[in-house]
Amino acid sequence: MVSVDSDSATSTANGSETASVPLPVKIVVAGGYAVGKTTFVGSISDIDPLTTEAALTTVSSGVDNEGDASAKTSTTVAMDFGRVGLGEDLVLYLFGTPGQDRFRFMWDELTRGAIGAVVLLDTRRFEDSFGAVEYFEQAQVPFVVAVNAFHGELHHSLEEVRMGLDLDPDVPVVATDARSRERTKATLLELVEHALVRAAH
Amino acid sequence: MIDANQSPQPNGARRSRLRIPPYAVTGGRTRVDVDIPFEALVRTTPRGRDHMQLVAFERRDILQMAETPIAVAELSARLRLPVGAIRVLVGDLSVEGHVQTKAMTSNKVDTAILERVRDGLRRL
Numbered sequence: 001m002v003s004v005d006s007d008s009a010t011s012t013a014n015g016s017e018t019a020s021v022p023l024p025v026k027i028v029v030a031g032g033y034a035v036g037k038t039t040f041v042g043s044i045s046d047i048d049p050l051t052t053e054a055a056l057t058t059v060s061s062g063v064d065n066e067g068d069a070s071a072k073t074s075t076t077v078a079m080d081f082g083r084v085g086l087g088e089d090l091v092l093y094l095f096g097t098p099g100q101d102r103f104r105f106m107w108d109e110l111t112r113g114a115i116g117a118v119v120l121l122d123t124r125r126f127e128d129s130f131g132a133v134e135y136f137e138q139a140q141v142p143f144v145v146a147v148n149a150f151h152g153e154l155h156h157s158l159e160e161v162r163m164g165l166d167l168d169p170d171v172p173v174v175a176t177d178a179r180s181r182e183r184t185k186a187t188l189l190e191l192v193e194h195a196l197v198r199a200a201h
Numbered sequence: 202m203i204d205a206n207q208s209p210q211p212n213g214a215r216r217s218r219l220r221i222p223p224y225a226v227t228g229g230r231t232r233v234d235v236d237i238p239f240e241a242l243v244r245t246t247p248r249g250r251d252h253m254q255l256v257a258f259e260r261r262d263i264l265q266m267a268e269t270p271i272a273v274a275e276l277s278a279r280l281r282l283p284v285g286a287i288r289v290l291v292g293d294l295s296v297e298g299h300v301q302t303k304a305m306t307s308n309k310v311d312t313a314i315l316e317r318v319r320d321g322l323r324r325l
Contacts, residue, residue: 024304025240025314113238185325195315
């Protein structure tokens with residue numbers, strides 16, 4: 001519980017220390033294998049996307065298993081992420097995470113304190129994003145569905161995507177191009193605007 | 202409203218259970234620091250800088266890398282350690298007052314921050 005403690009005594013003592021540290025915020029980029037998550041992140045990131053690994057039971061376990069070495073597992077999931085500086089006092093992290101249901105354990109972790117999620121979709125593989133869409137709906141995480149137009153082509157209209165995923169009317173569905181910084185930026189802005197509308201309710 | 206948080210006091214007695222021997226990497230513990238988010242920014246304190254030569258291995262790496270603020274996930278990627286291990290190490294360094302961490306404290310992002318993110322993105 002280290003980082004969530006808000007201790008007024010320490011903020012007095014150390015206020016000048018963290019005042020110059022930007023506030024980190026994050027957006028989750030979910031999607032199936034090879035849908036373009038890392039490309040999407042990399043198109044706007046200040047750094048080349050980095051990869052980190054999380055172990056399955058380490059994150060998913062909600063029970064007290066301190067000292068229980070058997071709870072450790074070699075099952076890991078790789079996440080690619082990037083960083084976007086938004087002025088001196090704010091930094092946005094983009095975490096790419098697999099969209100399949102079996103990676104659900106990551107999403108509890110990643111969506112905590114997140115602005116929201118971009119579900120990146122390849123219209124040839126709808127089913128890869130069902131799990132993510134269902135999860136974000138249930139967890140009430142603001143999300144947009146962004147159809148990655150490979151080679152500028154959409155195989156289904158945005159309306160077909162909306163119907164195919166059975167989305168609520170207020171969930172934005174947009175076309176994007178993961179390779180394009182401007183399109184990625186527009187997609188992220190769509191999400192932030194959507195989160196703002198949601199926050200106002 | 203305070204969105205960022207400060208790392209705890211080095212001598213916070215109630216957190217003493219987090220201490221591990223200096224020769225262990227994470228001591229087999231995987232759960233206690235689960236609340237440090239992946240994006241939390243870590244920065245070495247002056248105290249941590251003074252103690253840099255006294256700590257070893259991964260802990261020293263973290264103190265060196267966090268001289269400028271760096272996220273938990275970035276430490277994980279650059280040190281090639283699972284993010285869970287970084288969390289435990291950062292948690293311990295934080296308890297000892299060697300680093301401070303900064304992250305959102307609330308689950309929901311408030312309107313003021315969303316507006317700052319929106320404006321920041323527009324300026325890109």
